[in-house]
Amino acid sequence: MGEDYRTEEDSLGEMQVPADAYWGAQTQRAVENFPISGTGFGRRFVRALGVVKKAAAQANRDLGLVDDDTAEAIVAAADEVIAGEHDDQFPVDVFQTGSGTSSNMNANEVIANRAAEIAGAEIGDRVVHPNDHVNYGQSSNDVIPTAMHVAALEAVEKDLVPALETLHVELEAKEAAFDGVVKTGRTHLQDATPVRLGQEFGGYRTQIAKGIERVEAVQSNLRELALGGTAVGTGLNTHPEFPELVAEYVSDETNTTFREADNHFEAQAAHDAMAEAHGALRTVAGSMNKIANDLRLLASGPRNGLGEIEQPENQPGSSIMPGKINPVVAESVNQVHKQVVGNDAAVSAGAARGEIDLNLYKPVVAHNFLQSAELLSNAAETFGERFVAKLEANEEYCETRVEQSMALATALNPAIGYDKASKVAKQALAEDKSVREVAVAEGYLTEAEADEVLDPEAMTHRVILGDED
Numbered sequence: 144m145g146e147d148y149r150t151e152e153d154s155l156g157e158m159q160v161p162a163d164a165y166w167g168a169q170t171q172r173a174v175e176n177f178p179i180s181g182t183g184f185g186r187r188f189v190r191a192l193g194v195v196k197k198a199a200a201q202a203n204r205d206l207g208l209v210d211d212d213t214a215e216a217i218v219a220a221a222d223e224v225i226a227g228e229h230d231d232q233f234p235v236d237v238f239q240t241g242s243g244t245s246s247n248m249n250a251n252e253v254i255a256n257r258a259a260e261i262a263g264a265e266i267g268d269r270v271v272h273p274n275d276h277v278n279y280g281q282s283s284n285d286v287i288p289t290a291m292h293v294a295a296l297e298a299v300e301k302d303l304v305p306a307l308e309t310l311h312v313e314l315e316a317k318e319a320a321f322d323g324v325v326k327t328g329r330t331h332l333q334d335a336t337p338v339r340l341g342q343e344f345g346g347y348r349t350q351i352a353k354g355i356e357r358v359e360a361v362q363s364n365l366r367e368l369a370l371g372g373t374a375v376g377t378g379l380n381t382h383p384e385f386p387e388l389v390a391e392y393v394s395d396e397t398n399t400t401f402r403e404a405d406n407h408f409e410a411q412a413a414h415d416a417m418a419e420a421h422g423a424l425r426t427v428a429g430s431m432n433k434i435a436n437d438l439r440l441l442a443s444g445p446r447n448g449l450g451e452i453e454q455p456e457n458q459p460g461s462s463i464m465p466g467k468i469n470p471v472v473a474e475s476v477n478q479v480h481k482q483v484v485g486n487d488a489a490v491s492a493g494a495a496r497g498e499i500d501l502n503l504y505k506p507v508v509a510h511n512f513l514q515s516a517e518l519l520s521n522a523a524e525t526f527g528e529r530f531v532a533k534l535e536a537n538e539e540y541c542e543t544r545v546e547q548s549m550a551l552a553t554a555l556n557p558a559i560g561y562d563k564a565s566k567v568a569k570q571a572l573a574e575d576k577s578v579r580e581v582a583v584a585e586g587y588l589t590e591a592e593a594d595e596v597l598d599p600e601a602m603t604h605r606v607i608l609g610d611e612d
Contacts, residue, residue, distance in 0.1 A: 165232045167252035173245035179238035191294035192250040193224030198392035216258035237510040241503030243287035251277040280381040288369040291509045296365040298516035306520040310527035314348040326541035327548045334550045337599040347434045354427040361423045364416035372407030375500040418494035425487040432480035435473035455533035472530040479522040486511035545599045551578040
């Protein structure tokens with residue numbers, strides 16, 4: 144095929160591989176077999192493969208199973224994969240063999256060929272062998288679930304949690320800034336008793352705080368590593384000390400804690416930990432969706448909506464209506480939620496389809512989990528910094544509207560009873576008057592009593608207004 148290609152060989156025969164590619168015959172077969180989506184694994188998963196292969200080489204070196212020079216060349220090549228220097232060398236589609244064997248061999252071949260270069264040999268010389276050295280004591284069936292957990296935990300711990308903390312900080316700041324703004328509460332999208340805008344933001348802040356707690360609570364099972372189970376969980380062809388040693392090296396490389404799986408059969412045949420953790424991601428997405436949608440409603444207008452807060456002018460909102468500004472960042476968050484819900488269906492379905500000794504939906508589970516984590520991380524940070532942080536309260540408008548709310552009649556219940564309070568509310572609505580005006584005019588309250596009982600700010604506290612005790 145010319146100088147642009149070289150010949151590589153596997154157990155099925157020869158393959159023509161691009162001359163400048165570090166991958167080999169098995170990866171090339173996968174590229175040709177799976178022209179499905181054009182989407183390969185992203186940075187987090189490729190990094191995790193590098194972490195796993197580096198740790199395995201270090202463990203095998205320590206155990207005397209791979210010679211020092213070969214192990215050090217593998218470690219050096221794996222370090223480059225970890226650093227992202229060879230992301231373009233991982234072309235295999237995520238929709239591939241269900242065990243992820245193609246991606247495991249992709250990593251083995253890239254690291255072996257780069258390690259050969261580091262050792263002074265040529266690509267394809269196999270002085271560092273993809274199976275005999277890079278994959279020593281391993282199987283795709285334990286490598287891929289190990290990489291899944293490493294990638295998932297790092298995505299959650301190092302990307303998602305910090306992003307949620309950024310959003311939490313911005314919501315907390317608005318909770319304090321808006322605490323003195325009294326507005327009309329709303330239930331069923333109808334007027335309800337007064338609430339402080341800061342109280343509503345306190346609810347949003349708490350949703351994110353609890354979301355962080357939920358995400359952190361599901362990390363424990365992701366810390367279990369399947370490596371050491373090899374083909375079916377028995378550990379055939381693996382040194383007894385290998386799994387624990389690998390977990391220590393993975394922990395050192397990632398600066399977080401991993402451990403050997405409690406049960407290797409469970410770790411390879413089921414992906415319940417991924418499904419559990421993604422459930423927490425789905426819940427966080429739902430929280431963010433609720434907050435984003437509420438803020439869209441509160442900022443609706445500017446003349447004919449609720450208009451209680453002013454949204455930032457992030458970009459022109461319409462190609463035909465001049466001056467229109469839309470809540471584009473909030474809408475982005477809404478769409479991320481829908482994608483994460485879809486991903487959750489894929490993760491849950493894939494995790495549930497383990498068959499006897501192996502789950503064969505590993506790539507789709509990993510891909511959808513990592514996409515959700517990335518989307519939520521980016522959305523949370525952007526939402527906090529480019530939308531929430533720039534919100535302003537329309538304080539005077541909120542005060543004017545709350546004084547006209549029919550829901551103020553609720554505070555009349557302890558003073559004049561539910562039936563009379565209902566009459567006041569209906570009359571106020573029919574005559575386009577305030578509850579206060581009708582209550583005083585009909586003789587239910589004096590002006591002084593109305594000042595006390597119908598104080599909107601006082602209604603935002605847990606008290607019985609007008610109770611002299």
